[in-house]
Amino acid sequence: MSHAFNRRQGLAAAGSVALAAASARHLTAQSPNEKLNLACIGIGGRGAANVGGVRGENIIALVDVDQQRGKQAFESHAGAKRYADYRVMLDELGGKLDGVVISTPDHTHFHPALAAMQLGLHVYLEKPLAHNVWETRTLTDFAREKKLATQLGAQRHTKSNMHRVVELIQSGAIGNVSEVHSWVSGSRGMPSMPTDRPQPPATLDYDLWLGPVAGRPYHPSFCPYGWRFWWDFGTGETGNWGCHILDIPFWALGLRYPKRVDASGPEVDADRTPKSMSCHLEFPTSNQDSPVKLHWGHGTPAILSKLGLNASGCNNLFIGDKGMLLCGFDKRQLLPEDQFADFKEPEKFIPDSPGFYREWIDACKGGPAATCHFDYSGPMAETVLLSNVAYRAGGFDWDSKNLSTGQNQKAQALIKEPYRKGWDIKV
Template sequence: MSHLISRRNILRGAAAASASVAFYHGTSPRRASAADSPNEKLNIACIGVGGRGAANVSGVRSQNLVAMVDVDEQRASGSLQRFPNARRFTDFRKMFDEIGSSLDAVVISTPDHTHFHPAYTAMQLGLHVYLEKPLAHTVYETRTLCDLAREKKLATQLGAQRHAIPNMHRVVELIQSGAIGKVTEVHSWVGGERGMPPIPTGTPDVPATLDYDLWVGPAKYRPYHPTICPYGWRFWWEYGTGETGNWGCHILDIPYWALGLKTPVRVDAVGPDVDAERTPKSMHVTYRFAETNQGSPVDLHWYHGSPQDVIKKHGVDLKGANTIFVGDQGVLICGFSNRKLYPEEKFADFKAPEPFIPDSPGFYNEWISACKGGEAATCHFGYSGPMAETVLLGNVAYRAGGFDWDAESLQTVGNTAAQNLIQSVYRKGWEIG
């Protein structure tokens, strides 16, 4: 197979500006045939069908699932058994070569470091894309996919499925109706101490059911170890994005939506000493947003680890919470399934606004409908792309220090070390070179 494709330079002279992508050369872009009728089933290929991928496969099971692609036959076995008529592939590139012209859409649920290549290939073929969070492994990859989706007018959805939870709708309505006045700061967090995994010792054999070289794909090669593949990759910079990438697009979705956020102008982060290879067990990122629907700047704080000082400062307590909105007339604390206004005595007789955000028909159904010519899904890349970039910028600031962010040119102004983390260097055969 020939795998050569080129793309214009979107970094406008940045240090990591070169942008020809060497991995696929297929047929010309096409529009999805099922878009001609909302009653037709989409022909969908699912890439990464074990673990989280199995849930995504189930989410689109109402459609015609024509291909299952996975490098790990054992991990994928559940999905393969449930859909025995779907063609099986190990390499997504071979799948696109053989049946790409018959597809309408793809669902991609691979590890973070292998989001970009199949998604970009699919989009070049004019295929609609459902892609797991945090959308891609780097800011450059994220922006590239978002630009291509817009250019080709494709239906997209980021796997931030909690966006469809009704409680999140009610939180957004409270903030946007001015329940706590003008919001000046937000604190969001994920608990736990996952990160900094032990460095593997020994070199166990690669399981016969796993194509490990293909699993590594474009990333730096590291000998196989079961603590990294199939799941521990999340806590290694070469493959994952830590708990910030894992949870950021779910939790920061709440303030992003409520405050109409786009891109920050400043990013700073603090935490434990940086490890060159492994993600941390804790961190605190501060994003400054100059443009919001509040009419003034907002500081958004993200924590890996619960911010007990902030919780105590505002006298709030709500089990399962992950976000505090601080306004000039009160405080709102919320999670995915609960919410409460403070001071309690002030809001004792508060009447919530009439709901104005409609219920979702189902997170996967949103995307399926969009693929067939309906309204855009709620987490289409035009909305979720800037949020995913922001999440990834938090990791960049933690690893390389704070910076002013020029979103248009993807520049970490005055911070060369941070700039070097905006785009990855790929293994031979997978290059952006």
């Protein structure tokens, strides 16, 4: 089967009919009382949780390349039509859908998301949005152009402690923030290189799992889960946790695109993501109208021991001209402690979320944009991916308008990656 994008180019009339039907469906779905017709693509692992998150709507299609991994979701939604190939599903049901929920591995985020948006469908997409910067920017721009409801799966965005951290920073509790240190602890990465060549399980369509990536022979070390730590398929712990942890400084400081990206770490492996790395990003401005230096690390940053800080449960340190804020998803501490002993936190001004999935569902029905819509989360995801580029190819000045790494052509080659035959894209 040729790729859906190419096939639809040859069936323009049929695609127009499907788009018209989808648009008509969207008009009737503006009522907040009407249930959405949804398809879920990738329904094992994290995907199963996302299926559960939208279970109150009409889930009319479920898609997974592994019938065993998707078994629980398939059986829990017996009325939904089952597919292995999202392209077949969109061809058959695109005109009946309002939106799609995509929870596939990183390397197969972009193709189903763009295909769905080309049909006028709203999209909930797991982080880090896509596998490379070009894909991320393309989805962000397309969603804005078509006025589609989107949500990136940074579910911790709704945590009340994160709201309070943003309120503290934006109310000036620690003054003007010039520097932020963000990190994920742990040492996952660099899996063992397989030496055996087992056959894929009978329930898995491995060629579909590979999707646009030429890839490598099947091995259980990367399929179904370990893919995260292989460059062909994943984006390492930086891609895995970056969009959760950097969500805090991006939101608090209104960050967009860096102008300079540098990184360091252990020797780069061509196939596998590292167990540690550090990246330094310079942002030309913030919502405080001043530059910000953002340091991202896979591994605990040295500044914590230098300052004698107990960072247990934390993953961000904001440094301002009137103090510091050490925080995590569920913890916050203003420093120095004696300076803030009598500090009174500002009145809450960030409203509680109705629920991360509910935000997107309401947006699909004509409500306000979800809090992690692509215009907000796209630049954050790009920053995460740029960190990996700098680690793999060296530092560069970043021209965000033209997606250019300047003189660093090795880095430029990672901004947009080639697809294997049959999966080429024309936007």
